[in-house]
Amino acid sequence: xxxxIKALINQGENQFIEFKEQKVHPDSIAKEMAAFxxxxxxxxxxxxxxxxxxxxxxxxxxxxxxxxxxxxxxxIPAIQADCIIVEIEGKKIxxxxxxxxNDKPYQTNKNLYHIRIGSTSRIAxxxxxxxxxxxxxMFHYDLTGIENTSLKHLNxxxxxxxxxxxxxxxxxxxxxxxxxxxxxxxxxxxxxTVAGLLLFGTYPQKFLKNSSISYAHFAGTGLNDELIDRxxxxxxxPFQIDTALSVLxxxxxxxxxxEKAKRVIQSTRYPDKVFxxxxxxxxxxRNYAIHGSRIRILxxxxxxxxxxxxxxxxxxxxxxxxxxxxxxxxxxxVKFMENLRYIDKLDRGIPMVCHEARLLGFEPVFQEAGExxxxxxxx
Numbered sequence: 001x002x003x004x005i006k007a008l009i010n011q012g013e014n015q016f017i018e019f020k021e022q023k024v025h026p027d028s029i030a031k032e033m034a035a036f037x038x039x040x041x042x043x044x045x046x047x048x049x050x051x052x053x054x055x056x057x058x059x060x061x062x063x064x065x066x067x068x069x070x071x072x073x074x075x076i077p078a079i080q081a082d083c084i085i086v087e088i089e090g091k092k093i094x095x096x097x098x099x100x101x102n103d104k105p106y107q108t109n110k111n112l113y114h115i116r117i118g119s120t121s122r123i124a125x126x127x128x129x130x131x132x133x134x135x136x137x138m139f140h141y142d143l144t145g146i147e148n149t150s151l152k153h154l155n156x157x158x159x160x161x162x163x164x165x166x167x168x169x170x171x172x173x174x175x176x177x178x179x180x181x182x183x184x185x186x187x188x189x190x191x192x193t194v195a196g197l198l199l200f201g202t203y204p205q206k207f208l209k210n211s212s213i214s215y216a217h218f219a220g221t222g223l224n225d226e227l228i229d230r231x232x233x234x235x236x237x238p239f240q241i242d243t244a245l246s247v248l249x250x251x252x253x254x255x256x257x258x259e260k261a262k263r264v265i266q267s268t269r270y271p272d273k274v275f276x277x278x279x280x281x282x283x284x285x286r287n288y289a290i291h292g293s294r295i296r297i298l299x300x301x302x303x304x305x306x307x308x309x310x311x312x313x314x315x316x317x318x319x320x321x322x323x324x325x326x327x328x329x330x331x332x333x334v335k336f337m338e339n340l341r342y343i344d345k346l347d348r349g350i351p352m353v354c355h356e357a358r359l360l361g362f363e364p365v366f367q368e369a370g371e372x373x374x375x376x377x378x379x
Contacts, residue, residue, distance in 0.1 A: 030074035035121035037101035056091025145191035
């Protein structure tokens with residue numbers, strides 16, 4: 001263990017490591033604990049200076065008990081921090097390991113929310129805090145009303161077609177407004193919600209600038225290779241998904257040969273439902289509060305990457321995802337997409353993707369990278 005701690009010290013402070021000297025105040029430790037728990041977890045080494053000098057700690061306090069009290073009483077909600085004492089170069093170092101939190105967001109008893117960015121911890125911005133509340137299921141951005149929007153920004157033909165499935169006619173404008181408020185397409189102030197605009201808007205990108213899909217096909221395995229095709233797909237979510245699926249299918253080349261005047265496919269390929277599932281997941285579960293980036297589909301010779309802004313919710317891990325566990329970051333969008341038959345209500349989508357990939361001898365990769373979620377389908 002001392003070799004591991006020594007290696008951490010040699011790395012210097014970074015996104016996952018923080019140094020503190022013995023005289024550190026409990027509030028400073030609480031700040032770092034909350035910041036690590038709110039991001040990807042990390043380790044606090046007490047007894048090491050910012051310049052990586054091993055100063056050590058003495059026996060003036062029971063360090064395990066001191067750390068445990070801070071994690072229980074100075075963090076809301078309390079966290080479970082593992083504390084061990086190791087000896088390096090004849091000096092004692094207190095190593096405090098803070099896991100990535102499952103109950104984000106965490107705040108200190110000073111009512112401050114901190115996050116870890118690089119080698120420093122800072123107070124979360126409003127947008128960052130909103131994302132943490134989204135991940136915790138305490139706030140749903142798709143229910144948010146969009147200023148300066150109204151009924152005129154909705155495709156009433158599409159809305160009428162949707163409700164006709166349930167034998168509901170929308171003729172009277174007063175009744176229509178009430179219906180759309182009750183189904184979360186409009187807010188009480190009659191602004192269109194994020195979900196309403198994405199599903200039934202005439203042009204959602206007028207107000208949600210990057211709520212679109214960017215597709216790029218490269219002639220090779222890297223971003224620097226020649227670009228074969230590039231498209232930005234806009235419109236409502238059903239249109240984006242259907243169009244992106246058509247573009248993908250058009251760009252997937254199949255090896256074939258001619259036998260008895262017939263073209264025979266030689267190579268195996270994924271069924272369309274695999275691509276559709278990953279496109280639907282990207283659109284339905286992305287974080288639309290992140291305005292600076294689109295969903296990106298990167299098509300290489302050996303893989304297709306489906307990249308969606310936003311991380312997995314607190315309670316969902318990669319392994320749970322593969323087993324069919326899901327959580328609706330955008331519950332209103334999910335509700336409508338289920339009713340429009342884009343989502344399997346039995347949560348069989350990702351397990352199906354894994355199954356189909358394994359039939360072809362591949363293992364799909366699901367991972368988080370920064371504030372994005374990536375699904376990588378080998379070819």
